[in-house]
Amino acid sequence: MDVFPLPIARIGIIGGGQLGRMMAKAAKRIGCNCVVLDPTPGCPAGQVAGHQIVGSYHDPSKLRELAESCDVVTFDIEDIDAETLIQLAHEGHNIHPAPTVLALLQDKLTQKRALVAAGIPTAAFESMPEPSSAAFAAFGYPLVQKACRGGYDGRGVAILKGPEDDAMQLPVPSLVERFIPAEKELAVIVARGLDGDHRCYPTVEMCFRPGKNVLDLLLAPAQIPAEVAAAAERLAVRTVEALGGVGIFGVEMFLTHDGELLVNEVAPRTHNSGHHTIEANVTDQFEQHLRAIVGLPLGSTEQLCPAAMINLLGAEGHHGRPVIRGMAEALAIPGVCIHLYGKAATAPYRKMGHVTILSHDIAQARQQAEVVRQLIEISGENHP
Template identity: 80%
Template sequence: MDVFPLPLARIGIIGGGQLGRMMAKAAKRLGCTCVVLDPTPGSPASQVAGHQILGDYHDPSKLRELAEICDVITFDIEDIDTETLAQLEQEGHRFHPSPRVLALIQDKLTQKQAFAAAGIPTAPFVELSEPSPEAFAAFGYPLVQKARRGGYDGRGVSIVKTPEDYDAHLPVPSLLERFVPAAKELAVVVARARDGECRCYPVVEMCFRSGENVLDLLLAPANIPSSVAEAAVDLAVRTVEMLDGVGIFGVELFLTETGELLVNEVAPRTHNSGHHTIEANVTDQFEQHLRAVVGLPLGVTDQLSPAAMINLLGAPGRRGRPIIKGMAEALAIPGVCLHLYGKATSAPFRKMGHVTVLDPDIETAKRKAERVRDLIEISAEDHP
């Protein structure tokens, strides 16, 4: 019989946003404690964890301070100084996923090159050291320009459909990618344990806000044939095994109009496409991630109920202390589960929370989620 002292582990989380917040909640259930590294006082994750190191993700001294008081370190953000992490790993500190995996993925060009080298299907792409109208024309329109570093939640991505749209380009080192007219955008959340075991959550369908490129509505499970779902899971597992990482990975896929599956991007962390698992699945993605990085057995991923999820974004044109409208009316709808992230300031299109709607019928769940989206508004008032 296994015997574990409590706390089971002290987990360092680099990044104090909503992913870290939900991870810290799961850690408490598993008998773990957490320390958060984040530059924002009272960050969402620290409100739950209770212990925060105030510092930047690129500050070697703060990263070392975190590593030296924790048993294992993980992260909820990708923009981290991986050179320092690699040095700390060499000294014996444990990171999951590894700094090598993080460094590969945080540069979108090296990520795509790794896909291509492993024979993983992805949209055609070329490196672009310096944008120019000539380079765009030579590659051919329509295209997607992606910044090599720093992009997330729609930032660092520009869809350029014609030469007249060139002014929307990003003036940074990037890559050009063929624009894929997708029939659906899918995601598979994959958990990989230290021993290489993989467990996947059912494939979900993602609908994005036009213009902001931020996930708006998620449907779980995706409305696709079982053969396509099986192929998507197989492709996602192959992608994560190629990376040889430990923890949760969000694998985003395009299902093309001709039925082909292409890997778009991989996130080496818990993912927006897995938030519904908190209510809808036996083991949610946050607990699963912690099981993997601590070395516990992976949990089953069976889905208990169809679910629809929406992100709650800050209202356009408003910055300041958050004000939520329509909350009571939304919570009166059966099956609605509200998650607010505890962010002190709202900003246009900033993720402030999410809502998961459970219903035995996925179309009913979708309609309820759309109703909630119409009801809830997170605006802002000026700080005093």
């Protein structure tokens, strides 16, 4: 019989946003303590963890302080100093997913090249270190331009349907890829343990807010044939196995009108497409990630109930201290579960929380999600 001293592990989390917050909550459930590194005092994850190092994700001394004070280090954001983490890993510190995997995925171009090298189907692309209208025309419209570095939550992506959209181009080193007129956009969360064991969550369907490239509505399970869902899960596992690393990975895909599955992007962290697992699955993605990185057995990914999830975004034109409207009305709807992230200030389209709606019928869950979206508004005190 295994015997564990408490706390089971002291986990360092680079990044103090909502993903770190939900990870810190899960850590407490399984007997782990957390230390958060984030530049904002009292960040969402720091509020829950209780111990925060205030500092930049790119400060080598702060990253070293975190690594030396914890048993294992992980992250909730990709835009961090991977080179320092690689050095710390070489010195023997436990960092998962591996910093080498993080470094590869941080750059959208090296990520794409790795997918192609592994035989993973993806949209045709080419490097564009100096974007220009002439280069776009030579590649051909419609196209998607992605900044190689720093893109997150819809930022760093421009969809150009023709020369008339060239004013939207991003003036940074990029890649361009074929625009895929997808039948659906899907995601699969894959967990991989220290022993190589892997578990796959059921395929989900993602609907994005037009023009903002940010997830608006998620349906779990995806409304697709069972054989397509199974193929998506196999492709996601192949992708993660090819990349290596330990922890949770979010694999985003396109399902084309011809029934082909193409991997869009891979995130080496817990993912917005897995938030519903907190209520809807036996083991949620946050606990699963922690199990993986500390060497505990991976949990069941079985989904107990259909679910829909919406992001709660800051209202357009609103800034300052958050003010939430419609919360009581939303909570009066059976199956509604609200998560607020504890962010001190709102901004237009900033993720301020999410709502999961459980129902025995996925169509009803979606309908109730649409009602909740209309009920809840997060505005700001500074708005006139």
